[in-house]
Amino acid sequence: MKIFNINFNLIMASQIFNLFASVLFNVALISYVYSATTSVSGATLVLVVSTLGSIIGGFIASSFLDKISHKNVMIFSSFLSFFIMLMLSITTSAFGLNIFAIYIVTFLLNVISSFFRPARQAIVPSIIEKSLLLKANSILLSTMQIVLTSSWVVAVPIASMLGIEMSVYTISFAYLISGFLIYFIKTSYSERGLEEQDTLINQLIKGIKPFRENKTIKSITIMDMIENLANIIWVPTFLLAFTVEVLHLNEEWWGFQGAAYFFGIIIGGLLTAKYSLKIKQLGGKVLIYASLAVAVITLVYGLNSLALLAVIYSFLIGIPSQVRNVIQESLIQEYADGRVIGRVFAIRNIILQSIYIIALVAGSYLADKIGMVNIFLIGAFIYTLVALYAFMSPTIRNFNYNEKMNRL
Numbered sequence: 001m002k003i004f005n006i007n008f009n010l011i012m013a014s015q016i017f018n019l020f021a022s023v024l025f026n027v028a029l030i031s032y033v034y035s036a037t038t039s040v041s042g043a044t045l046v047l048v049v050s051t052l053g054s055i056i057g058g059f060i061a062s063s064f065l066d067k068i069s070h071k072n073v074m075i076f077s078s079f080l081s082f083f084i085m086l087m088l089s090i091t092t093s094a095f096g097l098n099i100f101a102i103y104i105v106t107f108l109l110n111v112i113s114s115f116f117r118p119a120r121q122a123i124v125p126s127i128i129e130k131s132l133l134l135k136a137n138s139i140l141l142s143t144m145q146i147v148l149t150s151s152w153v154v155a156v157p158i159a160s161m162l163g164i165e166m167s168v169y170t171i172s173f174a175y176l177i178s179g180f181l182i183y184f185i186k187t188s189y190s191e192r193g194l195e196e197q198d199t200l201i202n203q204l205i206k207g208i209k210p211f212r213e214n215k216t217i218k219s220i221t222i223m224d225m226i227e228n229l230a231n232i233i234w235v236p237t238f239l240l241a242f243t244v245e246v247l248h249l250n251e252e253w254w255g256f257q258g259a260a261y262f263f264g265i266i267i268g269g270l271l272t273a274k275y276s277l278k279i280k281q282l283g284g285k286v287l288i289y290a291s292l293a294v295a296v297i298t299l300v301y302g303l304n305s306l307a308l309l310a311v312i313y314s315f316l317i318g319i320p321s322q323v324r325n326v327i328q329e330s331l332i333q334e335y336a337d338g339r340v341i342g343r344v345f346a347i348r349n350i351i352l353q354s355i356y357i358i359a360l361v362a363g364s365y366l367a368d369k370i371g372m373v374n375i376f377l378i379g380a381f382i383y384t385l386v387a388l389y390a391f392m393s394p395t396i397r398n399f400n401y402n403e404k405m406n407r408l
Contacts, residue, residue: 007127007185011120012140014181016147018078018116021085021174023151025109026236028159028167029102031251046106046237048364051357053107057114058350061343070119070126071185077116078179084108085172092165118345123185125333134276134330141326142269145318148262156255208347219395220328221348223291223386228355230382232363233298233375234261234317242372249307257314264318271319272326279327284396287327290320291390295383302376 033046088105128136159167211218232238236258243254272279279286294317301313332344367375390396 005127008136008140010181010185011123011127012143014074014078014178015120015140015144017174017178017181019144019147020151021081021171021178023148024155024159024167024174025171027155027255028164028171029106031156031159031240032097032164033099033102045364046102048357048360049103050106050110051353051360053110054114054353055350055357057111058346058353060111061115061118061346070123071182073115073119074123074182075179077112077119078175078182081109081112081116082172082175082179084112085168085175089165089168089172092168097164097168114346114349118343118349121329121333121345127185133333134280134326135273137330137333138269138273138276138326141322141329142266142273145262145265145269145322148265150259153255153259156251211344211347215395217332219393220287220331221351223287223390223396224328224352225355226382226389227291227386228352229359230298230379230386231356232359233379235360238363238367238372238375241367242376243310246305246372247307247310253307253310256311260311260315261318264315265322266318268319268322269326272323279323284390284398287324287396288387288390290324291383291387293317293320295380295387298376298383299380302373302380 029046084105088101091101124136124140125133158170162170211221236254239257240251240254243249243251243257247253297313297317297320301310301317304310304313332348363375366378
């Protein structure tokens, strides 16, 4: 089975439209809220609401994901997102846009995303051989980041040119096209896993089981739990506030930094694909080096006040971040039971998003109290703790990808 088969290409094409819709939503609507509230806390509330939606949606998804075809889950999610955004478009045209409506739509879209994302992660092993997963995920995630990079560059001028009303219409039709593309995907085996008579408790237990029994997945998840306390500093609202308040620049430079960050992620994904064999040999050491690099770059970014350097640092931090992301996603796809793999991703998202929302609330409050520079310094400290945990963990430090592959 080759990587670039028709199914893999359809998934990538679907992601292009889905991600463009997501970025345009963030740029147009979060900017609208930030302008209306003139507060980091007010704009960050959009992200708090979205995270709540992800958590609640994750619990619902964990009950259904492995009973329904992952393909059908993705189709339904895309079409439902289209319908919600279309309703927002119609009401905006008739009555105008208000912040409360943005919060409701943000919540609903993230409930839906809690189904779409783990379904996409779970469907990949059904169209790609396990031996090619690391390289396939590198290509897929790199393609997604290319779209994100391009979207960050063009989304701000597009939103300004179209206006909020037409931007919402554009978002809705991007979701529609994404759903149509998924319809033509064909998987190589039945995706239905758990039996219908499984209770909700048993379904959750089976989804949690891999986190308890596989030391590698457990250790990686703990790393992510710690890291999620700091990841809030790179969300759009925090980056926008840092650009305006610390760098004293306009929103255009916010877009440049977002684009640079995602371009760095593209490079990280391409490097992972090109040197996948070497990464397998180094194993856990790559995770340690990548975590340390993220900590150091975050520190120098937070202490910087020059626009050009901010863009460069945004680019640099994307490289190690993506290397880690590819390895972690591939590992879960490799070692989670195929019958519950969608549920494993859904429960993992619940765990990480629960921590994320706590960090968002605390971080946005502190940002208004102690300033964005101190927030980034705190983030650098937390990233350092992640690197130390990875180094001190024998499971991560001694992990060898090739040895694990040989046991499959």
